[in-house]
Amino acid sequence: MSAIYHNSMAALDKFVPNKLRPLWQHPAGPKTVFFWAPIFKWGLVVAGISDLQRPVDSISIPQTAALAATGVIWARYSVVIIPKNYSLLSVNSFVAVTQLYQLFRAVRYQQSLKAAA
Structure with a gap:
């Protein structure tokens, strides 16, 4: 191959x-895979942006937290590897930001339910 x-x-x-x-x-x-992996990972960003329209009660906090953590970890990794991969940094930064925003929405919703009860 x-x-x-x-x-x-x-x-x-x-x-x-x-x-x-x-x-x-x-x-x-x-x-190299260093080029193509980030290109295909933009699909996660597109999915995350489209999920911003999702009702807040259907957001999975564990899944969102895992995706946010993945974005943060891989964004950090992309600047410590050789060669530095700024394409990987940008896509993972976007993944982290979209998922952290979703996580914020979900946690705020859960807190509002507890306050109402």
């Missing part, structure tokens, strides 16, 4: 314009 990948990348190298070569050759560029 690795040979197929390397042969494919070698064939694609010929078609990359000179202006895009620095990005193409970068250690966190399109030839």
Whole structure:
């Protein structure tokens, strides 16, 4: 499988314009998982933003807390690894922010229920 990948990348190298070569050759560029993993993780951000319309009583606090923690942990990790991966930092920051906001909404709702009772 690795040979197929390397042969494919070698064939694609010929078609990359000179202006895009620095990005193409970068250690966190399109030839690596460091590029594609954050690209696909933007789906979590889109899902998190669409969940902002979700009724607050249907928010799972454990799930939201886990996603928020994941965002924070991976955002931190993205700046201590070599090469630094700012794409990973940005996507995980967005995941953390959207989930922390959802967590705030859910906790505030739970507190309002306790205060009403």
